[in-house]
Amino acid sequence: MSVSPVDLVEAEQVRQKVRAGYTAVAQGNGALAIKDADAQALAFGYDPATLSEAPDAANLGLGCGDPTGGATLKAGDIVLDLGCGAGFDVFIASKAVGPTGRVIGVDMTEALLEQAQATATREGYENVEFRLGTMEALPIEDSCIDVIVSNCAINLSPEKDRVFAEAARVLRPGGRIRISDLVVEKELPVEVQQSVEAYVGCVGGATTKEEYMDLIRGAGFGQVDVEVAFTLSDIVAADDPRVLEVLADAGATYPEEEIVDALTSIKSLSVSAQIGAVPNQDAEGCCGEQASVERRPDSYTELLSYVMSNAVAGEIMAVENYSDMVSLFETVDEKLEAVEQARDEGRHIRQLTALGKRLNFEVKQTIIEPEWKAIRSVFRQAVANQDLPACLIIQDLMTESMAIVLYQTLSGDEEVETDELTATVTGAILADELRHLSLGIDRLRQLRFVDPYSVDQALKWAHPLVMSQLFSSVSTDCATLCDELSVNCGDLDPFSIGADLDLIRARAATQYLTALDAVGFPSEVTAPLMAQLASLEQDDRKIRVVRGPLKCC
Numbered sequence: 001m002s003v004s005p006v007d008l009v010e011a012e013q014v015r016q017k018v019r020a021g022y023t024a025v026a027q028g029n030g031a032l033a034i035k036d037a038d039a040q041a042l043a044f045g046y047d048p049a050t051l052s053e054a055p056d057a058a059n060l061g062l063g064c065g066d067p068t069g070g071a072t073l074k075a076g077d078i079v080l081d082l083g084c085g086a087g088f089d090v091f092i093a094s095k096a097v098g099p100t101g102r103v104i105g106v107d108m109t110e111a112l113l114e115q116a117q118a119t120a121t122r123e124g125y126e127n128v129e130f131r132l133g134t135m136e137a138l139p140i141e142d143s144c145i146d147v148i149v150s151n152c153a154i155n156l157s158p159e160k161d162r163v164f165a166e167a168a169r170v171l172r173p174g175g176r177i178r179i180s181d182l183v184v185e186k187e188l189p190v191e192v193q194q195s196v197e198a199y200v201g202c203v204g205g206a207t208t209k210e211e212y213m214d215l216i217r218g219a220g221f222g223q224v225d226v227e228v229a230f231t232l233s234d235i236v237a238a239d240d241p242r243v244l245e246v247l248a249d250a251g252a253t254y255p256e257e258e259i260v261d262a263l264t265s266i267k268s269l270s271v272s273a274q275i276g277a278v279p280n281q282d283a284e285g286c287c288g289e290q291a292s293v294e295r296r297p298d299s300y301t302e303l304l305s306y307v308m309s310n311a312v313a314g315e316i317m318a319v320e321n322y323s324d325m326v327s328l329f330e331t332v333d334e335k336l337e338a339v340e341q342a343r344d345e346g347r348h349i350r351q352l353t354a355l356g357k358r359l360n361f362e363v364k365q366t367i368i369e370p371e372w373k374a375i376r377s378v379f380r381q382a383v384a385n386q387d388l389p390a391c392l393i394i395q396d397l398m399t400e401s402m403a404i405v406l407y408q409t410l411s412g413d414e415e416v417e418t419d420e421l422t423a424t425v426t427g428a429i430l431a432d433e434l435r436h437l438s439l440g441i442d443r444l445r446q447l448r449f450v451d452p453y454s455v456d457q458a459l460k461w462a463h464p465l466v467m468s469q470l471f472s473s474v475s476t477d478c479a480t481l482c483d484e485l486s487v488n489c490g491d492l493d494p495f496s497i498g499a500d501l502d503l504i505r506a507r508a509a510t511q512y513l514t515a516l517d518a519v520g521f522p523s524e525v526t527a528p529l530m531a532q533l534a535s536l537e538q539d540d541r542k543i544r545v546v547r548g549p550l551k552c553c
């Protein structure tokens, strides 16, 4: 996923170009405008009767499928259209949800939204609303949408992971997405990839089908169903003015067979997926995605709730820590990188919360270990001391080491078997945490190169204060689980996440030591610290969430 400050700036630049492209379309100047938009919509599968009722002005021929047709919208549904343009699908959905329902269209191109609003006013649509905003930061409150539709817009986002995380956030549990979008089967010629026209025309920013599916699953969606609606070469000829415009913009000339080949590799997908399990519904499918959510005993879900609530607490702390670090960095690039890291951690919170919706577990405040507060308070002390090395050590080496081991465990450790969705989501988060660790190692190496003494002192100061807290945060005893979580430890089956937490701590210690070595701390500094850790290990063996029956409960 995109993370560097350059990416951040580039993402905004891409949005600006796309906005400019669609503003031109709204003004009737874009190369995308097509003559017979209705004929195209019929080719995409729109119902002729539905189409005849939709306001003509709204169909600019910018879609690439029929997301509302397959969305089985019901009267009373609250629907959100991502990248609604001039509102074509908003108006179609408006009829389906009726006066008791509502349809909200979000788009970042003001000129198109003005057209959409003018159409709504002129034609008397009362249950529609248009909001200016981006798909990456939706101007919509949490958990309030029944169905999200989107037509040929998400491929335009340079930050598709954020779009799906936002979709998961705003959907109510059990809510669905229904998307029509373009993907590419193989890389397009480089000139085409770099062409603004190609981007605005929805092909330059398109990913592969596999990446698209991974992004949806990584945001916590389940029951992901996908089919190829059509291949672009079926409906667009090699000498189509839009193709010629893209090639002219790319400054490229290609033989016709190469153009057809490229068009053949561009597919329009119909994608549907759901957030938040609806009881028993998942079991109905007989194969593939439909049956992918496994039923687990209640104790599994309760324990997952405990682990994830604490993971979210750790992520919240990480958002705060990275945000605080911004002021300690000197260069703009470093500051932006820290902002981006804070944003990654924020996305993890949304991903874990969405996973909770999907698996029906709650992220609870009451079961959060007190150690998070203590670690945060040590970090704030380091910030107050303007001690950047200590901040990096606490967040990037210590906390990330623990997070990495936790997410490694949840994402498919051979010792611990979690459900498939948890494994996918935590696997996606793990990739970010590993990157943060390696960034922290690089930064500390540089700081140590300039001033090894201060960096070593920072480690000696932070280690006893933070590692003892981190270790005891992974030490919930059975009584806590019984009393506060109502988890019957004796019920934890051999495939539950009731792992031997001693093992997790041992792995976190190894991960941490590897990170210290990678920074280049000498063994005379690290050896006494590791000896301290080993003694903590001996003292604090109250972790007893082990497999098999336990005495309490």
Ligand SMILES: C[S@@+](CC[C@H](N)C(=O)[O-])C[C@H]1O[C@@H](n2cnc3c(N)ncnc32)[C@H](O)[C@@H]1O
Pocket: 015, 018, 019, 022, 059, 060, 061, 062, 063, 064, 082, 083, 084, 085, 086, 087, 088, 089, 106, 107, 108, 109, 112, 133, 134, 135, 136, 150, 151, 152, 153, 156, 157, 202
């Ligand atoms: C190909 S047009 C599709 C419009 C509409 N869905 C339709 O079928 O007529 C893509 C739309 O997505 C909007 N868009 C692109 N990127 C966006 C973003 N990051 N946030 C919000 N809207 C975006 C554009 O402004 C444009 O209106």
